[in-house]
Amino acid sequence: MKHLEIDPETSGAPTKDHVNKSTEMPEPTTTKVHPPNKPEQETNVKFVLCWHATTILEWEGLRILIDPNFLHANDHVHLGPGELPRIDAVLLSHYHEDHFDKLVEDKLKRSLPIITIPHAKECLTAKGDKSFTAVHALDFFQSMRLDVKTGKIQGGQKPSIKVTGMPGKHVPPGPLNVANNILGTVPPTNGWMVELGYAAAADSEKFDCGHRIYISGDTLMVDEPKEIPERNTDKNIDPMLVHLGGTTIPGPSMPLLMITMDGKQSVQPMQLLNPDVTIPIHYDDYDVFMSLLSDFKKAVIEAGLSDKVVYLDRTDQFEFNVRHGITTVC
Template identity: 60%
Template sequence: MKRITIDPSQSGPPTKEITYVPLERAEAKETKLHPRNAEGGENASLFFVGTATTILEWEGIRILTDPNFLHKGDHVHLGPGVTGTRQTNPAIDLEQLPRIDAILLSHYHADHFDQEVEAKLSKSIPIITTPHAHSCLTSKGDDSFTQVHAVDHWEDVLLDLHTNKIQGGRKPAIRVAGMPGKHVPPGPLSIANDLLSAVPPTNGWMVELGYQNAKEGDNFDSGYRIYITGDTLMVDELKEIPKRYTGRNIDLMLIHLGGTTIPGPKLPLLMVTMDANQGIQLMELVDPDLTVPIHYDDYDVFMSPLEDFKKAVEEAGWTEKVVYLDRKDEFKFKVNSQLNTIERAA
């Protein structure tokens, strides 16, 4: 397994802006807990910035997902002849980010890594992403990002945290595995896209917060497991996820919804992310303990609003299995640190 050393004490500001003034952390508008079994002792949080952009924080480590900080009225390029217009503002601006230790980038698309992010983000920040995005981000000459790590489907990487928080010879660590995803449905369109490279390949992620031996750096134990779907449709490849994680609970699923259409809802020729119905199908397939929908209303290319998903969740009787976050809301949860009862990852 590939290892990346993360040292929060050495992490600089996430942007190159001289005027950058770091926040201690993003201040939440509302904090939400598990609707069924919030027992106190929550030690981790997920802050929703907007679209697929979140900040995951645990043990002093902050991971940023799919950074998109454009504002209402700004445009992104989504493929040949296809653009999207942002309909909302992010919870915080790019220059207001707290210290970020690593980025998870599901794919190289402007609504997940916008032009402002690409220009202003520190070139040395660690980025975990697809092989395709790796090639794009590291081939820009002097403007290349210097710590990009390619992780394909079913490959994994361990974030080895440089920390003094050692208990019983164990220290915090984070394991990230690439999950399958398809932005274009199988068939002739997928074959054409492979030739034209119009829509980039995408990853989902399985993020495991846990502990490992402080000295040897092995025997990783998972204390909380988060599945981030990335921009995918409900495709057969996803059926492999519950098979591979049999007996290993998925605590949280961040599901990318919206029913993104190309070129747009007025001419919906192709849907490239899950709509409400596919979202329900994935909940049934993966069976996470809790689901948080993201990526559902920030651009004008979304055809399936969040209300459709809420209705489908209610009809399925799963209301207490979903937490809804507005921009600037956070979800707090507890990572199991009882090493004698932690579920050992296979």
């Protein structure tokens, strides 16, 4: 497994012409704590929804920007590239403009570490002198670890994030999938398992997982994602970020193909993986969406899962705690 050590003290600004002098996370509109009765001072993980699928995860000073997109259709966004806090790495599910837009292409520092899929790496590193220079590709079920460079060593271990590619698929099996494989109209995609925990201070494969986050990415509920619980038996997930929208191409007026889960489909990974908490994202920012958040809410109520969902608005913050020495099976 590949290891990448990151020093939050020296990782620098996320963009080439960064104008925000603050390294702090954005001030949240609302903070929701998990479990709900936990005091905020006992949390050490912050998750901020910027908009669409763009989110920021902070753990022990290490910040990951997920699926960055600064262009928007309905003016929901509250963070632009110059307003980002210090970012240490990017997690990119696939190379598509609503997850990595043209403004990102132009603004992000070329040396910023990016963890993504092989197809996206090919695209990001084939831009001549504008290529990104620290791109790491993970295929399904491949992992790498981001170790935090810190003097905060506990029991010979230091904070670490293990990232594993999870299966995802935009196009269902059949003739359209065969045609897309030839034409490449819809790019390949994946999801992520992000494990927060502690690793041996020396270069080692030993990793004690304290918390596990599943990010569905833009996928349909086809056979590939159903392999996830088979490989993660008895591994607790909390929270799950599920991409909704029922995204259609070319659009709702001519919905020839749905390429992300609609409200009804999105309940299926909740039932399959049984996460403690599900947070819906990616559902109302573009006119290609055929299934809005209300469809998901209705499906959740019908499935009797309302008490396992947390709804975040833009710039809302979700906080929880990873305790050292209290580990789950990894």
